[in-house]
Amino acid sequence: MTRRERPTHPLIELTLARVLEFVREPEAVFWVVVFPLALALALGIAFRTKADEPVYAGVIDGAGASEIRTALTSAPGITVRVVARDRADAALRDGAVQVVVLPGSPPTYRYDATRPESRLARLAVDAALQRAAGRADVFTAGQQRLDVIGARYIDWLIPGLLGMNIMGTGMWSIGFSVVYARARKVLKRLAATPMARRDYLLAQMLARLVFLAVEAGGLLGFAALVFSVPVRGSLITLTVLLLVGASAFSGLGLLVASRPRTTEVASGWMNFVMLPMWVVSGVFFSSALFPEATQPLIHALPLTALNDALRAVMLDGASAAAIGHELAILGGWGVVSFGVALKVFRWR
């Protein structure tokens, strides 16, 4: 029997095994690579900088209705729809119209103050009717439309989507594969070998970083091509940030997966950890919307740190030093959760 030194380092073999397992699972590839791109496309189209959308004004039939219709129709940017009196509130609720005008002297505006587009429609309709009734504009203001690259909503949104993806795929892919391996007793079998237990956990993180290149590269390339979303900071800074961010969420994924015996339990914990961050960490809307007292907590969360830093690097061209604080938060989450996961990890 020939005796040779060990062929490859176990860390490399473990990482390779995980990468191969992943790429041979077409569904996993879909959720990690294709789905985020589809989501970005859908959101990008929904929130693209549009030509002025008209406001939809409903006019209730009755005495004086035709004068109001004429006045509104001739005003720019207003589309008029006639609504029956008993359908007015339903039309407002469903968004068919944003304001309803009840003819009269003076007319009455019915609108939903909790919806910005409804408040906007009320102002537009009021201005049009006042003008038709003879009010003269005192001056005509100059207009500057914000469709500068780097200042649009889509520019703000893409880094948040990237951060959300790094969190989601990092936690799901690691969490599920680890818990699945535990349920099938693969972990127990590995624990019966001289394999360093740290190597197994590290391999999960390393494999995750291999997928990160595809995932982040795909989303950023797509956003640049389709929506011209810029990357103003250095690519090296961005790469470092992505690696540190992905490590933080891999560590969290390992921690969440360190004990559960079934994927059902693991997915409950995953949602418990991720859901608050989806809401407060500035993915779709700014985390500044939450009360002042909660801000220190929100900014200690890894997704907030990652999103803030991604926006700083991509949109403001921040340097590595400028995002040092966020990098430290992410690194801290990664190191602490990895350490705790290794300590409490269930191998049987």
Place this chain on the structure above:
Amino acid sequence: MTDRAPLQPAVLCRGLHKRYGDVVAVAGLDLEVRAGECFGLLGPNGAGKTTTIEILEGLLEPDAGDVEVLGMRWGADDRALRQRLGIQLQETQLQEKLRVEEIVRLFRSFYERGPSVSEVLEMVELEPKRRSYVGKLSGGQKQRLAVACALVNEPDLLFLDEPTTGLDPQSRRHLWSLLEAYRRRGGTILLTTHYMDEAETLCNRVAIVDHGRLIALGSPRELIASLEREAPPRPQSAVPSATLEDVFVAHTGRHLRDD
């Protein structure tokens, strides 16, 4: 295999105890497996075989008792000990999306010494299947792969927990010849089994355990002979002499063990 004093036992355990809550799994078990022998642990379901073998493998901690494996103790130098052990567990389902050779290469990477991946695959006759996915293997092939993973380091001591349960007769015999070959190379085997013919074929000595206690110990021939002395086989029986199965039932009773 490393040279060592021929008389040092491969496994030595004294006064082993293990309980799960109210259930006593092992109740004061003493065992000695000699270097170079194939030792069988027999017992009905729930007798404590798997608990015992997993304690010896260092995967479970006993509540009390002394365990020595290859002259070493668990908790002192586990990784050095693991380098010399081969282990097949009862319920492991290896990664289905990996190929046979990838699995063997992965396990091989954990050990400092041992045969090459191709040599291991030849040993278990999986060479033609080396590019197959684990998920596509038959039950017998999966079991040979599990044994291959246990042999990648050419271990001094091989632990097998019900290695042939659920296999067809061809696969069982194939595995037996594999284990015979390993033993001829100087290896020591500790296995658990439900099959008396397997124990008779493979084992130099067997221990029958029930309720976590040792109730009979000896070579299959000795045990059969002692049963025949106590209760000679019925004259009208079609089988001319007692079998190890008769010994087993005489010791562990006839009631069903469905737990």
